Amino acid sequence: MLRYGKINTIMLSTKLLLLFVTSACLGTNIFEDVGQANLEAVRIRLEEEKAKRLLLQNDVEVLMIQVEELKRKCGQKDNTASGTTYVRWGRTDCSGNGTELVYKGYMAGSEYTQTGSGTNHLCLPEYPTWAKYKDGNSGPDYRGHVYGAEYEIGLHDEYIPFSSPVLDNNAPCAICRTIRSTSIMIPGRTNCYPGWTAEYSGYLVSSYYSQAAPSEYVCLDGDPEFIAGGGGNQNGHVLYLVDVICGTLLCPPYVNGRELACVVCSK
Template structure:
C-alpha cells in the first residue's frame, strides 16, 4: 500500500511538471469515492422518499378499495333482501289458521276456506282461500248457469280432538316463503331429509258419502275458528278427518283407528 502511494505521488509530480493546473493529488481517489458515495446517498434518500410516497398512495387506494367493497356488499345485501321478497320463492296455504307459521314467511293475505256445496254433483273439487276483503266485480250481476261457493266448516263432531270446533268456519292464510318449492305430504308428521317443515296438521277433506268430492288439504294441528265465527249449523262445505281403510292399505304400518296427519314442507 505504501508503495502504491509513492507511485501515485511520483505520477502526480510528473504530471505537474508538464502543466500549470493540478490534475491530481494524493487524496484524489478518496475524494472521488467520497463524492460518489454522497451522490449515491442522495439518490437513496430520493428513492426512499418515493417509496414512502408510494406507500401513502397505496394505503389511500386500499382504503378506497375497501370502501368500495363495503358499498358493494351493502348493495348485494339489499338486492338479496329485495330478491327474497320478490317473485323468487313459493307460496302455500295454511288451512285452519289466519297467520303464517314462521317469521321469514310473509303473509300474502288471509281469509276463510270455501268450496262447492257438499250435495252438488258438479262445481269445483278444490277448496279456495277467499280473502276477507274481496273486490267484487259489478259488471256481471246475474247469469242463467252458475256455480255457487259456500264457506267451509269443521266437521269434527264427536272427535277425540278438536270437537269444540265443530260447525265453526275455517280460516286460512296464503303464505310466501323464499324457497324454490313447497309440498304437502300426507300421513307424515315430519319432513323428509333435505326439506324444512313449514307446519304440520291433520289431513282433511269433505265427507266421503257426500255427492261432491273435494281435494285433500292439510289443516294446522292447532286450528282456530275464523274471526267472527260461530257454531251455527249451515250444512254447506265440510272439512273432516281422514282415516285409512285397512285391507286396501297395509295395516300396519297404517291403522284405521288413527286419523292421518300431514306436513307442509319447503326446499331451497
C-alpha cells in the same frame, strides 16, 4: 490540430482532476457523497412507492367492502322479488318465518249432497268486490254453487285431536306468502324433510268418503280457529278427518284407522 473527440476526453479528464483536488482540499470524498445522495434519493422513492401501495391496498379493501354490501342488498332484493304462496287452512294468520299475510277469509267449496260444482277448496276473501252481476235466480239454475266450510270433526263422540271442540263451527283460511321459492304439503308427516322449513302442521281433511260431492285433501292447521257466529250446523261444504285404510296401502308403516297428520313446508 486536435480532433473534437480528443478535446472532450481532455475536458472530462480535467473535470475529474478538479474533483479529486477539491476533495483533497476539503478532506471529503465527493464520489462517496454523490453515492450517498443517490441512495437517499432511492430510499425516498421507495418510501413514496410504499405509501402509494398502502393507499391502493386501502382503496381495494374499501371497494371489497362495498361489493359485499351490494351483494347483500341484491340478495335481499332477490328475496323480496321471489317467493311463493300457500293456503293456511283453518287460520287467519301466517306465522311462518319470513312469511307475510296476503289476505284472510272464509274456507268454501261445493255443497256435500251435490254432485256438480268444483271439487277444490276455496279461500274466499273477507271483503269481496263485484264485477257485473244480477242477484237471485230468474230461470233454470245453470250455475255452480259455493258454500262456506264447516267442521264435521267430533261427530258421534269420535276422537278430536284439537285442544277444543270444533264441531259445526265454520272454517277460516289465510293466503300466506313466503320468501322461499317453493312450498309443498306433505301428508302423513308432522315435520319437514332436511333442508325444508315448516310453515305449519296439522291434520289431513276432506269430504266424507260416501258423500255425493268429493273434495281434495288439504292440510287443516293443528290449532284451528272459528268464524264468529258460524256454529249453526248448516253443513254446506263439510270437513272430516282422514283415516288410513289398509289393504292397497301398505301397513305397516301405516296403521289402519289412524288419523293422518300433515305439514306444509317451503324451501
